[in-house]
Amino acid sequence: MDILVTGTVLGGTYALIALGLTLQYGVARIMNLANGENLVLACFCAFWLYTAASINPILGILIIAPAAFALNWAIYVFAMKPLVDRAKNRGQLEIDSILATFGLMFIMQGVMLLVFGGQYFSYNFLSEPVRILGENYGLNRIVSLGAATLIAIALYVFLYRTRFGTAVRAVSVSPQSASLVAIDVPRMSAFAFALGGGLTAAGGSLLSTYYTFNSSMGVIFTMKALIIVIMGGVGDVRGAVLAALLLGLAETAVASLIDPGLTLAATYTLFILVLLFRPQGIFGRQTA
């Protein structure tokens, strides 16, 4: 039971990060390996807002997510757009964007190391216990799971129930055809990239309420998010959420039943199983 709740909370946060990445990769076609750094930056911002201005991290999302949206818009326009224009084919863009975002990842990490140093940070927010089915859990975890759920539902409604969201999905299916029905593909790509950054940042501020973080942990989160995206199927919202929950549960189970040092091994086992048996993702359709 403990594993179930803790795993779900972890999975909820993973889901936001993975949704951010799936939008960036699925729609804007940029595999953003600096996404984890984006998350860590949001952790630091939430920490700073809470300790310096005593702004509640949950409300802080209202500041952090739009800021991350703007930052990622700028990254897309100034750094990624030239690569998109230059690339002759999808493979070339993939390699270029991977290398460029690696660069971005190291630069962001380097700057954060210089500003905050390498030590771990955490702060106390809503750390009183709540009882659920006879066990105690931190209120901060439950609150952040609730917030993550709300954000994920809002995203789903936006993508599947609004005109603008449908346009975003159209670009993810086929950029060429999308431009035929008068969708401004470059603008939609920039928007999706920025929205992905905003979602990840929201996940970061939630994560910071119950997790100790440091400047160099971003890459682990990027990796987990990537694995979730692949497990769920690129660009698939439901798949990403399900895969995130699965991963959160598997990790928590391995950490508490076998050894906390083997979480990545658990992640990889899932990853390999998916690669071998369903490379198109959990809900993905078979393509030629």
Place this chain on the structure above:
Amino acid sequence: MSLMNEKEQRIAAIALMLFGAAAMIPFADDGYYLSLCVNIVMYAVLCTAWTLFSGPTHYISLATAAFFGIGTYSVGLGIDTLPFPLLVAIAAVASGVLAGLVGVATLRLSGVYFVIFTLGLAELVRQVVTWLQVKFLGSVGLYVFTDMTEKHIFWMLLALAAVVYITGWLVNRSRLGFALRIIGNDETVARHVGIDVARAKVILFMISGAFIGITGAILAPRFAYVEPPSAFNPVISFQVVIMALLGGTGRLWAPLLGVIPFTILFDRISASFPNHTSLLIGVAFMAIVYFLPRGVMGLIDDFRARHAKSRHAAAGVPEAAE
């Protein structure tokens, strides 16, 4: 068909002379410069082995640290019971097998899957090794005491470098190398002409991984104390990618053009500003993508092409005027 044509014989002679000259380095200096040279040869081997696979296939492998660490660990675990050459062979086999497993699982899929998988591979192996060590050996560290000094390590690496270059040259001439070039240019075409695409990629990845494992094994005596975080240091994977791409991946010796300047630069930066190394790596990646997409080799090729053109023009214009 002769073994080598005239041009190849000339290149072989020059290479032999360069290797001979390099082998003399330990007699000139036994301190800082030798240790810098060990780094340079180490990265030269790693980058060339990396390029062997990633050059023709365009797959970006970040598994270097995993193979390197496995090599180091093979030596660390067996140094008290088995002779060193045997351990180096074990290292080669172990990393080759790991490369084969990773290859079979990921190389059938697109490049992104491969990058992501290899990105975490070193961390995964590190976690498993740490867990096994704690569980069965009781401690995490291993001591590697040998009579080998920096000098011996340098010579071994130099010999390995020669083997890697010869292997690369042989692969390029073989059916496998030809198949890989076709795969790199257009995988669909390769499949249509009857190349077993997955098999070719896996074999080459195994060769590349085995060489990286051997490098790790040779470097083990240098560390003296081996523990998971230092043996499976992920930074090495990124450094190798940067250096290889900086040099260029089109030719066998091109990575060398990136290895020498970057190793020296990295050494300087990490000596005087240890906190700025990740910034340096980041800037290097950006610089390669935006300014040097084909590496230093690309610049040289461009320069040569322009030079040849202007020479043609210079030779052609007076004739036309007459």
